[in-house]
Amino acid sequence: MAASAKNTTVKGGRITRSAKTGRFVQVESSSGVKRATPKSVTVVKGASAKRKSALKRLADR
Numbered sequence: 001m002a003a004s005a006k007n008t009t010v011k012g013g014r015i016t017r018s019a020k021t022g023r024f025v026q027v028e029s030s031s032g033v034k035r036a037t038p039k040s041v042t043v044v045k046g047a048s049a050k051r052k053s054a055l056k057r058l059a060d061r
Contacts, residue, residue: 014027
């Protein structure tokens with residue numbers, strides 16, 4: 001895990017991001033701790049984009 005990291009609780013576990021850059025570092029779940037892979041980084045970015053667009057739609061009401 002990165003020396004300065006920020007943990008965020010999500011459904012099914014926690015994700016860890018670098019406190020310096022905000023980049024996705026690892027996932028912790030009941031099955032263990034997994035380091036970020038290029039595919040998992042893409043999935044997290046996609047989920048973040050969906051959440052961001054949903055919040056924009058709510059704000060535009």
